Amino acid sequence: xxxxxxxxxxxxxxxxxxxxxxxxxxxxxxxxxxxxxxxxxxxxxxxxxxxxxxxxxxxxxxxxxxxxxxxxxxxxxxxxxxxxxxxxxxxxxxxxxxxxxxxxxxxxxxxxxxxxxxxxxxxxxxxxxxxxxxxxxxxxxxxxxxxxxxxxxxxxxxxxxxxxxxxxxxxxxxxxxxxxxxxxxxxxxxxxxxxxxxxxxxxxxxxxxxxxxxxxxxxxxxxxxxxxxxxxxxxxxxxxxxxxxxxxxxxxxxxxxxxxxxxxxxxxx
Amino acid sequence: xxxxxxxxxxxxxxxxxxxxxxxxxxxxxxxxxxxxxxxxxxxxxxxxxxxxxxxxxxxxxxxxxxxxxxxxxxxxxxxxxxxxxxxxxxxxxxxxxxxxxxxxxxxxxxxxxxxxxxxxxxxxxxxxxxxxxxxxxxxxxxxxxxxxxxxxxxxxxxxxxxxxxxxxxxxxxxxxxxxxxxxxxxxxxxxxxxxxxxxxxxxxxxxxxxxxxxxxxxxxxxxxxxxxxxxxxxxxxxxxxxxxx
Numbered sequence: 001x002x003x004x005x006x007x008x009x010x011x012x013x014x015x016x017x018x019x020x021x022x023x024x025x026x027x028x029x030x031x032x033x034x035x036x037x038x039x040x041x042x043x044x045x046x047x048x049x050x051x052x053x054x055x056x057x058x059x060x061x062x063x064x065x066x067x068x069x070x071x072x073x074x075x076x077x078x079x080x081x082x083x084x085x086x087x088x089x090x091x092x093x094x095x096x097x098x099x100x101x102x103x104x105x106x107x108x109x110x111x112x113x114x115x116x117x118x119x120x121x122x123x124x125x126x127x128x129x130x131x132x133x134x135x136x137x138x139x140x141x142x143x144x145x146x147x148x149x150x151x152x153x154x155x156x157x158x159x160x161x162x163x164x165x166x167x168x169x170x171x172x173x174x175x176x177x178x179x180x181x182x183x184x185x186x187x188x189x190x191x192x193x194x195x196x197x198x199x200x201x202x203x204x205x206x207x208x209x210x211x212x213x214x215x216x217x218x219x220x221x222x223x224x225x226x227x228x229x230x231x232x233x234x235x236x237x238x239x240x241x242x243x244x245x246x247x248x249x250x251x252x253x254x255x256x257x258x259x260x261x262x263x264x265x266x267x268x269x
Numbered sequence: 270x271x272x273x274x275x276x277x278x279x280x281x282x283x284x285x286x287x288x289x290x291x292x293x294x295x296x297x298x299x300x301x302x303x304x305x306x307x308x309x310x311x312x313x314x315x316x317x318x319x320x321x322x323x324x325x326x327x328x329x330x331x332x333x334x335x336x337x338x339x340x341x342x343x344x345x346x347x348x349x350x351x352x353x354x355x356x357x358x359x360x361x362x363x364x365x366x367x368x369x370x371x372x373x374x375x376x377x378x379x380x381x382x383x384x385x386x387x388x389x390x391x392x393x394x395x396x397x398x399x400x401x402x403x404x405x406x407x408x409x410x411x412x413x414x415x416x417x418x419x420x421x422x423x424x425x426x427x428x429x430x431x432x433x434x435x436x437x438x439x440x441x442x443x444x445x446x447x448x449x450x451x452x453x454x455x456x457x458x459x460x461x462x463x464x465x466x467x468x469x470x471x472x473x474x475x476x477x478x479x480x481x482x483x484x485x486x487x488x489x490x491x492x493x494x495x496x497x498x499x500x501x502x503x504x505x506x507x508x509x510x511x512x513x514x
Contacts, residue, residue: 050387077393088384102392105292160391 001026002047002158002190007056009042016042017053018214029184029191029204031222034211035236040194041085041162043211047192048080048160049073060158078106081151081189083161087143089135089150095122096131099150106154121149125179141172145179152183159184159191165200177203198237201225210236226250279475286397286405296403303407307369307470311415314368315361319419322356323348323426331436344437345427345445350454352423358458359506361419362465365412366498370473373404374494377477378487386478401474408470409463416462420455461509465502472498 002024009017016039024030032040045051047058049065058065060076068076089098096118103114122128125145135143144164151159161180165173181204184191193204201208205222210233218230225237290296326348334344377400380386389396424446431437437445476494480486 045387048391050390074393077391080391080393082388082391084384084388086383088388090385090388091379091383105295105392105394 001061002030002192003057003059003062004043004047005057005059007043007046007053007058009039009046009051009053016214017046019056020211020214020216021056022209022216022219023207024190024192025207026190027184027188028206029181029193030207030209031201031205032192032194032209032211033196033201033236034217035196038211039214040211044160044162044192044194048082049077078154079157081154081156081159083144083147083151083159083164085163085166087135087147089143089146091135093134094131095127095133095135095138095146098135098146099153102150102154117153118149121153122146124152124183125149126175140167141169141176144168144176148176148179148183152187152189155187157189159189161191161193161195163194163196165195165197170199173197173199174203180204196236201237212236223254226254275475278479279471282397282401282475282478283471286395286402288395288398290398291394296399299399300403300407303403304411306372307404307407308411308415310372311365311368312418314364315415315419316422318361318364319357319422320426320429322360323352323423323428324430326351326356326423327427327430327436328434331431331434340445341437342441342445342448344431345442346448348427349424349446349450352427353420353454353458355506357420357423358416358461358465359502361416362412362462362469362502363499365415365465366469366473366502367495369408369412370469370494370498371491373470373473374477374491375487377401377474378480378490381478381480382483382487397478401471401478404474405467405470408466412466412469413459413462416458420458457509457513460513461506464505464509468501468505469498472501 004020004022004024007017007020008015020039020043032043034040042051046053047065049058053066057067060079063076065073065076089095090101093101096115099118099121100114103109103117107114109117118131122130125148127142127145127149130138130142130146135146138146148161159180164176164180168176177200180191180193183189184204193200195201201222208218208220208222208225209216210218210230212232218228218233220228225233228234327344330344330347330351331341334347377386380400386396386400389399428437428439428442431442432439473494476490476497477487480490
């Protein structure tokens with residue numbers, strides 16, 4: 001479990017995170033959602049220690065990450081895997097070398113065992129026969145999958161995904177979303193996903209934290225989103241007419257009646 | 270104020286890279302890789318520059334020393350001292366600041382912008398120790414070697430030019446090389462080489478490591494790294510000469 005307690009972060013005069021608290025549930029997919037510039041990436045970077053919060057605390061299983069020294073933080077970081085927005089694969093290394101990098105750095109396994117583990121995780125993300133390819137030779141979706149493989153190769157306890165669907169087509173986005181969800185449940189990882197993709201919210205999210213201009217605006221489950229009366233959240237999630245209709249169809253499924261006294265025939269038209 | 274912030278951040282980078290390696294074997298591999306990148310990658314340009322600078326020194330010294338009272342062998346002495354004291358360490362290192370410095374700055378800048386440095390930090394790896402330290406140590410090992418090669422080839426280039434143009438016969442040139450030779454001049458050239466190697470690698474690494482923004486900023490950081498390195502090399506050149514000669 002990861003606890004975020006009253007985190008504040010500013011860059012110069014600009015307050016980016018303003019007193020945000022949340023609890024990321026263990027063994028589940030936790031989503032941080034919000035418009036661009038709402039502070040979700042900064043919050044995630046505070047959680048993994050890439051940014052130092054100005055105030056507040058991050059706790060991993062009750063231990064204060066913010067108060068730890070460098071060595072203690074390193075130990076926690078060894079339990080963290082992260083998928084970056086641009087995948088952040090090492091350009092000069094092949095797919096196999098990229099995925100093997102954490103193993104080379106932190107294990108004393110023989111090469112054969114490392115290669116077996118690399119093939120195992122590459123198979124898990126449905127990537128075969130790409131071991132000798134360089135990142136420049138891969139598509140966006142393949143890069144993301146290599147990024148996930150590298151993130152899980154050391155069996156982490158925590159997985160952070162920063163905008164896993166950015167730059168991907170809807171079909172590939174769905175593949176990545178499902179993969180993240182499957183891996184979370186399969187390995188019992190605490191996953192935190194940063195996204196503004198509506199499909200991701202409905203597909204993978206268990207706990208959802210909605211941020212607006214650096215503040216926590218709403219939190220709940222993805223099922224509760226459908227019934228939320230929060231205007232900002234509704235404007236963000238159900239921005240188009242199509243999504244509004246989808247929401248109302250879902251409400252109809254869940255409650256058996258249409259919201260706002262709308263007629264189902266109006267929606268079909 | 271920016272200059273004080275830069276100096277402080279530069280010193281923090283240097284102190285931050287001193288930590289115990291997570292895996293010595295991986296660091297050794299990276300060090301060897303950097304030695305190859307900096308050394309092998311720069312040999313060609315160093316060879317060309319050195320031969321021509323020696324050759325030009327011989328021809329121009331001969332042009333200025335037209336006097337019946339000065340023996341021709343003095344040309345070899347002038348070429349030898351000029352090459353060892355100034356051309357081999359300073360000129361070659363200024364060229365290396367362009368070749369190696371821009372490469373280090375752009376490589377690290379690209380890694381910063383594409384979040385590869387963040388990825389290393391998340392893995393629990395000290396990115397300064399893994400990325401910056403091997404570059405600085407490799408430069409300290411390889412650049413003095415390149416300076417020695419430049420010195421030898423520069424003098425050989427001068428001898429060749431003297432022989433081809435008929436200004437100084439090889440035997441006379443060899444005799445001039447041995448006259449009044451002081452080994453300290455070679456030691457002094459090595460002091461310079463180590464100092465310049467540290468300047469080139471650390472300054473370039475600093476500008477690359479702390480890049481903010483995108484491709485445009487990487488280019489700017491690369492240019493700044495080369496310009497600042499060149500200025501500091503010339504400044505250090507003067508300070509070393511004033512202190513040690």
